[in-house]
Amino acid sequence: MKILFVCGGNNLLGVSPVVKAQGESLIKAGVNLEYFVIKGKGFAGYASAILKLRKQLKKNRVDLIHAHYGLCGWVAYLAKPIKIPLILSYMGSDIASRTLLAKINRAMQKRADHVIVKAINLGNLLKRKKGVSLIPNGVDLERFVPQSQEAAQKKLGLSAECKIVLFLADPKDKNKNFKLLEKASKLIQNPNILLLAPYPLASLQIPLYLNAADLLVIASLSEGSPNVIKEAMACNCPIVATPVGDTRELIGDTAGCFIADYTPEDMALKIKRNLDFGKRTTGRARIMKLGLDSDSIAKNIIALYEEHIKK
Numbered sequence: 001m002k003i004l005f006v007c008g009g010n011n012l013l014g015v016s017p018v019v020k021a022q023g024e025s026l027i028k029a030g031v032n033l034e035y036f037v038i039k040g041k042g043f044a045g046y047a048s049a050i051l052k053l054r055k056q057l058k059k060n061r062v063d064l065i066h067a068h069y070g071l072c073g074w075v076a077y078l079a080k081p082i083k084i085p086l087i088l089s090y091m092g093s094d095i096a097s098r099t100l101l102a103k104i105n106r107a108m109q110k111r112a113d114h115v116i117v118k119a120i121n122l123g124n125l126l127k128r129k130k131g132v133s134l135i136p137n138g139v140d141l142e143r144f145v146p147q148s149q150e151a152a153q154k155k156l157g158l159s160a161e162c163k164i165v166l167f168l169a170d171p172k173d174k175n176k177n178f179k180l181l182e183k184a185s186k187l188i189q190n191p192n193i194l195l196l197a198p199y200p201l202a203s204l205q206i207p208l209y210l211n212a213a214d215l216l217v218i219a220s221l222s223e224g225s226p227n228v229i230k231e232a233m234a235c236n237c238p239i240v241a242t243p244v245g246d247t248r249e250l251i252g253d254t255a256g257c258f259i260a261d262y263t264p265e266d267m268a269l270k271i272k273r274n275l276d277f278g279k280r281t282t283g284r285a286r287i288m289k290l291g292l293d294s295d296s297i298a299k300n301i302i303a304l305y306e307e308h309i310k311k
Helices: 017-028 042-059 070-079 100-110 149-156 178-188 203-212 227-234 247-251 264-277 283-289 294-310
Strands: 002-008 032-038 064-068 086-090 114-117 132-134 163-166 193-196 215-218 239-241 257-259
Touching: 002 017, 002 070, 017 032, 017 203, 017 227, 017 294, 032 042, 032 070, 042 070, 064 070, 064 294, 070 086, 070 100, 086 100, 086 294, 114 294, 149 203, 163 203, 178 193, 178 264, 203 227, 215 227, 215 264, 227 239, 227 247, 227 283, 239 247, 239 264, 247 257, 247 283, 257 264
Parallel strands: 002 032, 002 064, 064 086, 086 114, 114 132, 163 193, 163 215, 215 239, 239 257
Antiparallel strands: none
């Protein structure tokens, strides 16, 4: 089978690391996969991509298109021949708000042959109930592996005397809510805490930072199924996170992983408890139990592709 990923490429890292990771897992499983990357911001940028994709599809036939994010779904739908099936993955940020853009993205659900959501809360936002699958993003357990914390800190030039609180999102992104972490850290008043926000970060470096950190903090206001939670758990990195997306379900009862509310006081309390915990977690075993490794997820997606190609 020949599959075309239609996705955006406007952020600092190009194609989203989450989309790229899923593509790599499918290629590893034997899928012939290509990318159509949309560059150019705003509606004008996406509109100009329609004609480019239409031309590409005339020259290069594919069996199925898999679009990631609502606007990419619109580009694929308006560009493709009718006979090519279209699967749309909603990623979370594209439909989880009340903005006009989110409404436009949600409207795409009626045009796709099948819709994938990353978490139950995203499925609840859709009017469509048939032809919808819950398939979270998987995590590459060969890349996200527990390592020696001391060795990881040495590689990054970090002091072992500091308590490293890691924030892996863009601090300038209001949805990622970095200000909550800053306010909480001031309440803790621990001079040994080092807030580390190394954005943008090459995806190959993420496992090293997760193994070097004493804990990862997620403070987001909205998400689908945050992959960084799964990646941290795969590295047995302790976590403090707001109850966003399916975070609570992912963490479960894993010791060393805490859910904090959106007040600086509670965030500070959970960070203190985490630092008092003072050891690595059993998050990797939890990820394996939930079947969230990238190989298992790839098999589920391939089965969906085969079903729609046969139709």
